[in-house]
Amino acid sequence: MVPKKTLGAVLLVLAACSGSSGSTGEQLLAEAVIGPAGGILAVSDGAFAGLQLGVQAGVLQQPTRIRAVAVPPIGSAAAPVGHGFRFEPEDLQFAAAPAVVILPYRPDYVRGTAPGNVAVQHQNAAVGELRLEPRSVDVGQGFVSCEVRVLGSFQVVQNPIASSILEYMPRSFEHLEYDGDLAIDVVQVVDEPHLAGVPLWRWFFTLAGQEFGYYLVDGVNVPAAALGAFSNTESWQELWTPQLQLIGAPYGPPPLPVTAAVQGFEPYPQSTSEFSGTVTLLQETAWAAPEITMFAPFFDLFRSHIVIDVERTGHASRHQELTLWLARGIGPVVVQIDGDTPHRLLAASMSLR
Numbered sequence: 001m002v003p004k005k006t007l008g009a010v011l012l013v014l015a016a017c018s019g020s021s022g023s024t025g026e027q028l029l030a031e032a033v034i035g036p037a038g039g040i041l042a043v044s045d046g047a048f049a050g051l052q053l054g055v056q057a058g059v060l061q062q063p064t065r066i067r068a069v070a071v072p073p074i075g076s077a078a079a080p081v082g083h084g085f086r087f088e089p090e091d092l093q094f095a096a097a098p099a100v101v102i103l104p105y106r107p108d109y110v111r112g113t114a115p116g117n118v119a120v121q122h123q124n125a126a127v128g129e130l131r132l133e134p135r136s137v138d139v140g141q142g143f144v145s146c147e148v149r150v151l152g153s154f155q156v157v158q159n160p161i162a163s164s165i166l167e168y169m170p171r172s173f174e175h176l177e178y179d180g181d182l183a184i185d186v187v188q189v190v191d192e193p194h195l196a197g198v199p200l201w202r203w204f205f206t207l208a209g210q211e212f213g214y215y216l217v218d219g220v221n222v223p224a225a226a227l228g229a230f231s232n233t234e235s236w237q238e239l240w241t242p243q244l245q246l247i248g249a250p251y252g253p254p255p256l257p258v259t260a261a262v263q264g265f266e267p268y269p270q271s272t273s274e275f276s277g278t279v280t281l282l283q284e285t286a287w288a289a290p291e292i293t294m295f296a297p298f299f300d301l302f303r304s305h306i307v308i309d310v311e312r313t314g315h316a317s318r319h320q321e322l323t324l325w326l327a328r329g330i331g332p333v334v335v336q337i338d339g340d341t342p343h344r345l346l347a348a349s350m351s352l353r
Helices: none
Strands: 027-034 039-042 053-055 064-071 083-090 099-103 117-122 128-132 135-137 143-148 152-159 172-176 182-189 199-206 208-218 225-231 237-245 258-266 274-286 300-310 319-329 332-335 343-350
Touching: 039 064, 083 099, 099 152, 117 143, 128 143, 172 332, 182 332, 237 274, 258 300
Parallel strands: none
Antiparallel strands: 027 064, 039 053, 053 099, 064 083, 083 152, 099 143, 117 128, 117 152, 135 143, 172 182, 172 343, 182 199, 199 208, 208 225, 225 237, 237 258, 258 274, 274 300, 300 319, 319 332, 332 343
């Protein structure tokens, strides 16, 4: 919802009404006069309850009657997931500061992607058709907010679907910093001990002085499949045969636990002894609601919960749980390790490892 403190001390008349606006398929929902003091035009009940237009104090120079009208799907809007609305007068501009529009939508209508992966289609005679990025998306309540400089028609639409989960993986040589003293470096390597010549990605986790990570296959046919794990702190390396899917796609049937043989080496990286064992991996993946971090808000992401159990001959067993919220175009933006407090992304830069 639009914070009242940003709209001046006075909220003018909020009228909810219904009736024909003179065109087939259109319905007058609300109208109010908003002037220099700012205010909110809101629909308070009915099927479109929660629809709002908020104007800050000082933006309008004189009292202006504004109307909210429900309309059929607008223009060439593809994959609509909400009703169409028009705010009148359509040519009313907000030069001093943008107004905030809150639109209801149906998250359950979004298919094949995260329920928050939406945008706002804006149509106006002066500017044509624009696609506006959301300021916020409330999946639980079914609302999208965005900033606008001119009125017109608006509709929430689904954004395009990613071609594969590779679009949610971190980029090459990326350094990600999180709150709680966590960092992840993603580095391509070809000279890893006992894996020389095998192109792979090393996901290197640093948390409060502990250093560990995973080897992921460099390929498009089996993205996010792990060849093994390592720990600089405990000085061991594990190679898994066959490779195991570390992060699966957020669709399809629930995966079953998978098992692989372990060939281990220690100390790492200059190994002098070997050990054997088995690793069992279970990962559960689903589309996730938006996450807000200090770095940015993320609306298109999925959550992957990974449970790894390793039995090592002559060594203590190992158990680790990772929960990753992966955002399209950036990688993990929220990370939870062994059920502790989640770490949220602060910064992204080039890795120096």
